[in-house]
Amino acid sequence: MKKVLHTLTAAAMLMAATTAQAEDKTLVIGTNNWAENIAVANMWKLILENRYDYDIELSNVSKNALYSGLANGDFDLSLEIWLPTTDARYLEPYKDQLEVHEGWYEGTGLGLVVPSYADIDTIPELKAHAEDYGYQGSPSILGIDSGSAIAGLTDEAIDAYGLPLEQVNSSGPAMMAALDAAYQQKEPIVVTLWSPHWAFAEYDLKYLEDPKNIYGDNETIYWFSRQNFSEDNPWLTRVLNDWQMDDDSLGGLMAEIEQAGDPVEGATTWIEDNQALVNEWLETGE
Structure with a gap:
């Protein structure tokens, strides 16, 4: 039974790689300087480059530049938008030019x-x-x-x-x-x-308790992209739509990066230690 499961997993991974081959593999991910943003951007860069031969550029910019850049097509995607409150004012001017996809972290x-x-x-x-x-x-x-x-x-x-x-x-x-x-x-x-x-x-x-609720209630973190990204990159869109992290997985990733003092080194260690979870994300792209 283990051999059968291993064969099925390998076949699924091969099919995913073949599907990914048809997509544009040169992508620019817009980032900002938040700890979790740096963590997940480096994590996905490593996964996609090492497993599927993508060429990923991480471009760290201000919030305003990120949204306008996505709307203009300077960036392909970004992995963090907080809704419905925190990032709503950044999204509003470009809401018809961007695609907001599925949430990957709940309870901010x-x-x-x-x-x-x-x-x-x-x-x-x-x-x-x-x-x-x-x-x-x-x-x-x-x-x-x-x-x-x-x-x-x-x-x-x-x-x-x-x-x-x-x-x-x-x-x-x-x-x-x-x-x-x-x-x-x-x-x-x-x-x-x-x-x-x-x-x-x-x-x-x-x-500190916020009785006027200026900072809003708990929110969800979504990933988002330039217009037509989902049509141009259907496999990666499916993978990222099924990607989920919680306090344990995301906290562990950030802790590895903080301990290493380097996002690439820390993310590499975390990926090596969490192969089953990473494989689960990738297999759901089929």
């Missing part, structure tokens, strides 16, 4: 985050404790790049709650370095973070 989180040792539990409490959350001499919320969706929502939160703090925008790694430094000294700090993210495995953190 997004908002203002503090270490669990912090004495506050809600965003409104920041108003009275703003002076405790200083950064370089000024009450601040540490964020990522100013063009990100979470940065825009944080500006809205500051206005809606009347917070006497300013958002300091930087890169994700710079924000995480500041969080690590404060955490090691048990100092107050408030940052913009999201789930899934490896930080929640590394540190004991909590989201």
